[in-house]
Amino acid sequence: MEFFLVQALNGISYGLLLFMLSSGLTLVFSLMGVLNFAHASFYMLGAYFAFQVSTRIGFWPALVLAPILVGAIGMLVERFGLRKVHRFGHVAELLFTFGLAYLIDEAVHLIWGRSAVDYRVPPDLDGPLFAIFTSQYPIYRGFMMLVSVAMLIAIWLALTRTRIGLVIQAALTHPQTVEALGHNVPRVFMLVFGGGAALAGLAGVIGGNAFVTEPGMAAAVGPIIFVTVVVGGMGSLAGAFVASLLIGCLQTFAVALDWPLFFGLKLSQVAPVLPYLLMVLLLIFRPKGLMGRREG
Amino acid sequence: MNWKRFFLWGTTAIVFAAAPHVFTSSFALTLLTQMGSFIIFALSYNMLLGQGGMLSFGHAVYSGLGAYIAVHALNLMGKGAFVFPVTLLPLIGGLAGMVFGVLFGYVTTRRAGTTFALISLGVGEMVFACVLMFPGFFGGEAGVSTNRVVGKPFLGISYGPAIQVYYLVAVWCVISIAAMYALTQTPLGRMANAVRDNPERAEFVGYDTQKVRFLQLVLSSFFAGVSGGLSCINFEIVSAENVSALRSGGVLIATFIGGVPFFFGPILGAILFIFFVAALSGFTKAWLLYLGLFFVLMVIYAPGGLASLLLMHIPLLRARRLGRLALPYLLAAGASALALAGLIGVVEMVYHLSEVSGGTMMALAGLEFDAHSHTAWAISILLLVAGLVALRFAASFFAQRWSAVQLEMQGRAS
Numbered sequence: 001m002e003f004f005l006v007q008a009l010n011g012i013s014y015g016l017l018l019f020m021l022s023s024g025l026t027l028v029f030s031l032m033g034v035l036n037f038a039h040a041s042f043y044m045l046g047a048y049f050a051f052q053v054s055t056r057i058g059f060w061p062a063l064v065l066a067p068i069l070v071g072a073i074g075m076l077v078e079r080f081g082l083r084k085v086h087r088f089g090h091v092a093e094l095l096f097t098f099g100l101a102y103l104i105d106e107a108v109h110l111i112w113g114r115s116a117v118d119y120r121v122p123p124d125l126d127g128p129l130f131a132i133f134t135s136q137y138p139i140y141r142g143f144m145m146l147v148s149v150a151m152l153i154a155i156w157l158a159l160t161r162t163r164i165g166l167v168i169q170a171a172l173t174h175p176q177t178v179e180a181l182g183h184n185v186p187r188v189f190m191l192v193f194g195g196g197a198a199l200a201g202l203a204g205v206i207g208g209n210a211f212v213t214e215p216g217m218a219a220a221v222g223p224i225i226f227v228t229v230v231v232g233g234m235g236s237l238a239g240a241f242v243a244s245l246l247i248g249c250l251q252t253f254a255v256a257l258d259w260p261l262f263f264g265l266k267l268s269q270v271a272p273v274l275p276y277l278l279m280v281l282l283l284i285f286r287p288k289g290l291m292g293r294r295e296g
Numbered sequence: 297m298n299w300k301r302f303f304l305w306g307t308t309a310i311v312f313a314a315a316p317h318v319f320t321s322s323f324a325l326t327l328l329t330q331m332g333s334f335i336i337f338a339l340s341y342n343m344l345l346g347q348g349g350m351l352s353f354g355h356a357v358y359s360g361l362g363a364y365i366a367v368h369a370l371n372l373m374g375k376g377a378f379v380f381p382v383t384l385l386p387l388i389g390g391l392a393g394m395v396f397g398v399l400f401g402y403v404t405t406r407r408a409g410t411t412f413a414l415i416s417l418g419v420g421e422m423v424f425a426c427v428l429m430f431p432g433f434f435g436g437e438a439g440v441s442t443n444r445v446v447g448k449p450f451l452g453i454s455y456g457p458a459i460q461v462y463y464l465v466a467v468w469c470v471i472s473i474a475a476m477y478a479l480t481q482t483p484l485g486r487m488a489n490a491v492r493d494n495p496e497r498a499e500f501v502g503y504d505t506q507k508v509r510f511l512q513l514v515l516s517s518f519f520a521g522v523s524g525g526l527s528c529i530n531f532e533i534v535s536a537e538n539v540s541a542l543r544s545g546g547v548l549i550a551t552f553i554g555g556v557p558f559f560f561g562p563i564l565g566a567i568l569f570i571f572f573v574a575a576l577s578g579f580t581k582a583w584l585l586y587l588g589l590f591f592v593l594m595v596i597y598a599p600g601g602l603a604s605l606l607l608m609h610i611p612l613l614r615a616r617r618l619g620r621l622a623l624p625y626l627l628a629a630g631a632s633a634l635a636l637a638g639l640i641g642v643v644e645m646v647y648h649l650s651e652v653s654g655g656t657m658m659a660l661a662g663l664e665f666d667a668h669s670h671t672a673w674a675i676s677i678l679l680l681v682a683g684l685v686a687l688r689f690a691a692s693f694f695a696q697r698w699s700a701v702q703l704e705m706q707g708r709a710s
Contacts, residue, residue: 029410096596112415169428272429276419
């Protein structure tokens with residue numbers, strides 16, 4: 001029971017982090033039709049910026065500054081890169097972000113080196129939050145959940161209750177009409193792309209010190225987010241939520257369990273393959289994903 | 297028309313045959329051999345992206361798994377378990393690639409477009425994780441090594457010397473190019489184009505788009521497997537790197553740089569890519585950054601790749617107007633050289649400061665300077681900015697001259 005509860009909490013906090021990433025990706029995809037291949041690289045940038053800022057002025061300013069910086073980079077990328085490629089279609093846009101991921105990864109290699117940096121949980125949040133039977137549950141895990149849930153509510157409110165949110169939703173389906181009504185649709189797209197990048201950056205700030213901040217972190221988490229988006233159904237925010245929690249729990253439990261499987265392999269050794277296996281099985285039995293709307 | 301075709305294929309064969317006699321160093325021979333097998337790989341990739349409209353992020357799976365099967369077959373032959381000519385080993389790799397193409401293609405080709413791209417990425421990651429999970433068969437991180445000299449030499453061919461391996465690769469390369477070109481002329485090749493351009497209409501004509509994509513992927517994975525088999529003979533080792541996302545990304549970059557809309561584009565791309573990887577990685581650790589930058593610039597400014605840039609000039613060559621572009625090209629080249637020098641200065645200094653221990657003194661292009669000094673930084677940034685500004689002017693001058701020449705040619709034609 002104790003084992004189950006601890007793992008479930010860990011799985012949910014990891015799943016929520018995955019959702020912070022996949023929600024930004026899904027939003028940008030459903031609004032602009034662009035699959036941002038560099039999304040995980042923005043996550044990594046967030047972690048590195050947070051490391052840099054927190055060594056100078058502290059963790060709390062970093063929590064605000066790092067996502068803003070990453071968002072600004074995202075907007076610049078949209079304005080001076082993506083917008084130029086837009087006329088060549090979605091494949092060109094995808095390829096552009098693919099190349100961008102290479103560039104960001106290499107820039108991180110160049111600036112911060114090839115080994116992990118010492119980005120740590122701040123002392124205020126270091127310690128046990130509560131005890132489950134005999135094991136302590138760290139405050140930072142709780143903080144991660146808090147930030148992700150707060151972010152979710154903020155996005156949902158911004159998209160449904162504010163004027164800019166309504167313009168964004170309208171620009172998704174009827175860009176010409178929205179433009180005719182006097183809104184600057186390219187600027188809306190720039191904001192959306194920058195916002196998606198900032199969300200990834202925020203995930204980087206709180207994920208970078210919970211796990212490890214190293215140049216391989218983008219390549220490690222990137223495919224998992226893409227799988228999450230496919231499993232949830234392309235462009236479905238609710239689907240991404242369910243899939244994130246599902247994959248988060250699946251991986252956390254699998255890593256912790258030592259059940260013997262076939263060929264002398266243990267379940268914990270097969271854990272890295274499970275999300276992909278889930279994706280393959282889902283595609284065979286339900287090609288549109290958990291909550292995907294249309295076949296395409 | 298026919299003599300033109302003979303001329304083209306004849307020249308290709310002659311270039312392949314003559315290349316090692318023109319570039320005689322052993323380093324050049326290694327490069328040429330790698331280029332040959334990568335050309336097959338890139339062309340097989342373009343069967344998906346260029347002809348079928350399928351953007352795959354996991355194509356290395358088919359060449360890599362083909363290479364693994366080939367390396368085990370070669371090892372079994374070495375033990376005397378069965379007799380098979382090494383010359384035909386790529387066929388084993390190809391068939392193995394095809395089997396995995398049938399297996400994974402059934403899943404990946406269920407969706408098209410962006411979803412296909414993501415699924416291919418997921419399958420690629422899955423295979424990579426599996427390869428590390430079964431070290432008994434795949435050899436873990438170190439990989440499986442082999443010896444390509446098996447059995448008695450046949451007509452003096454043992455594949456011991458590198459030149460014999462080069463000719464093996466060259467022959468397979470020419471045959472594969474011809475076969476893949478022939479495939480584009482078949483009804484399946486044409487239908488793949490139709491499914492790429494307008495899947496809905498293709499379905500109304502009565503074709504199952506999923507089936508067309510599936511068949512195209514299976515054929516493409518055969519050629520990917522052939523290239524895997526050749527690289528297994530060439531390097532005598534197959535490791536997890538052969539199925540990695542880095543390799544899948546590499547073939548995508550090479551194919552795109554060469555030119556996706558043209559059949560011969562990936563050939564150019566493969567040659568340039570191997571040159572980039574092998575030659576540049578010896579000089580600088582930041583080669584991947586330069587390659588990525590080059591790729592991004594190509595995506596923004598030349599989505600048709602190098603092939604489209606070359607083909608743009610053919611009408612001018614015919615009208616004997618190419619000389620009119622010499623001046624703008626010269627200016628653009630000068631401006632790019634300035635910008636590139638500044639960029640290289642900045643990148644190498646950043647790299648030197650972050651990675652190299654032991655002083656901030658560094659050498660670049662025969663110059664020795666302190667990577668911490670303000671002068672070095674100022675000069676590099678100044679070069680970069682000046683180069684970019686100059687490039688801007690050169691580009692607009694080029695565009696002006698280009699449209700003027702186009703107008704002149706139209707005037708002459710009408």
